[in-house]
Amino acid sequence: MKKIFLIFKNKKIMYKLKDDIVQKIIDCEVQRQEDGLEMIASENYVSKEVMMACSNVFTNKYSEGYVGKRYYGGQENVDQIELLAQQRALKIFNLDENVWHVNVQALSGGPANLAVYLGVLNPGDTILSMDLSAGGHLSHGHKLNGSGIYYNIISYGVKKDDYLIDYDDIEQKALKYKPSLILAGFSAYPREIDWNMFNKIANKVQEKYGYKPILMADIAHIAGLIAGGVSSSPFPYFDIITSTTHKTLRGPRGGIIFCKKEFQKNIDRGVFPGIQGGPHENIIVAKAVAFGEILNSDFKKYTENVIQNAKTFAYELQKLGWNIITGGTDNHIVLMDITTKNNKETGLGGKIAEENLDNIGISCNKNVLPFDNRKPMDPSGIRFGTSAITSRGLGQNEIISIAQIIDQSLSNINNPDKLIKLKREIKNICSKFPLNY
Ligand SMILES: Cc1ncc(COP(=O)(O)O)c(C=O)c1O
Structure with a gap:
């Protein structure tokens, strides 16, 4: 069995744990990843830089709150790294910082989604989202997930003849059920999404009922493809956009939430104190490094x-x-x-x-x-x-x-x-x- 410290010996970058039992399990996982092909659609290999950046002294630090407004002292470096991660996150999607806010504290994709619901909805409000069997995600309304427990979920699906999103179904349901939030986001949908169609549907609700449902996109899978400019982007049409950072974005395991400035307070409150305590600033370091790689590589x-x-x-x-x-x-x-x-x-x-x-x-x-x-x-x-x-x-x-x-x-x-x-x-x-x- 190849030992992890031997692989890294020459580069002197990887620490071999003194805990032999844990180290052995890590060694086995290194071997498994080396010898096999990772074709799970939600996974990726981070760079050495991102891997190393996950392990740093910020793991020692509590920093509840946000930049400039924390509940503990000693935050001057925490604030710098979080601000940098935010600035880079906006930059990779070419977002105007006067229009968009970004929360980089969400611990992962599922919690990011829950934080949004908590921040902008009331319990019992209606969410119109893609059915899990049609390619949606558990955190979009499964009955065992907080989304399905606390909110009224109406599902849309795909068409029987071609398995493409049924936009007519979405429109009919939006006009019938008057959702507070329409969610476009997918875990197993292999095709382009017509983001503007969601916007048009929300406008029709507005024409009929005098309010526009909040438009939320969960781009966990395709965020990197959008950042790379090879998939279409929801940013021109949507209010709130969530993502994981560890799939096509090739960052550490984590979540991220973009929102129009008008939702900033609600989103930040939804994350903290809504569903989280202290953010994992050590991982926010790695998010900043991953976003830097996107900006500075091809x-x-x-x-x-x-x-x-x-x-x-x-x-x-x-x-x-x-x-x-x-x-x-x-x-x-x-x-x-x-x-x-x-x-x-x-x-x-x-x-x-x-x-x-x-x-x-x-x-x-x-x-x-x-x-x-x-x-x-x-x-x-x-x-x-x-x-x-x-x-x-x-x-x-x-x-x-x-x-x-x-x-x-x-x-x-x-x-x-x-x-x-x-x-x-x-x-x-x-x-x-x-x-x-
Ligand atoms: C569309 C979508 N949203 C959210 C998530 C949940 O992310 P996490 O596993 O980081 O909580 C996933 C995970 O695969 C996903 O595909």
């Missing part, structure tokens, strides 16, 4: 490659007979129906497919498909993403090989010798693209 090229890789991957799987939901992708997500190949039943479900691919070194996740009649723990779909493998440097040739390996793996589920061979092929690809830590 991030556009990275995001173009992410999408090109996803498109090729979808195309290759289709050529091999697999059904790709919506017939392709416009972003980093590829959703595949695992239950049929060449229009014939495979006898497979998402659970066994996920396990099968995990065993040969490809991480991906089982995913409910729109109108799925299988259970969430063993649905009809698998979701892939190309953000992480693109960060690792894989390009078109490797993508074509990976599609073929996946096809062979799923077609030889009961053939251990074949699976061992495929695992070796994946390891061989990985060895050509070592993790750069």
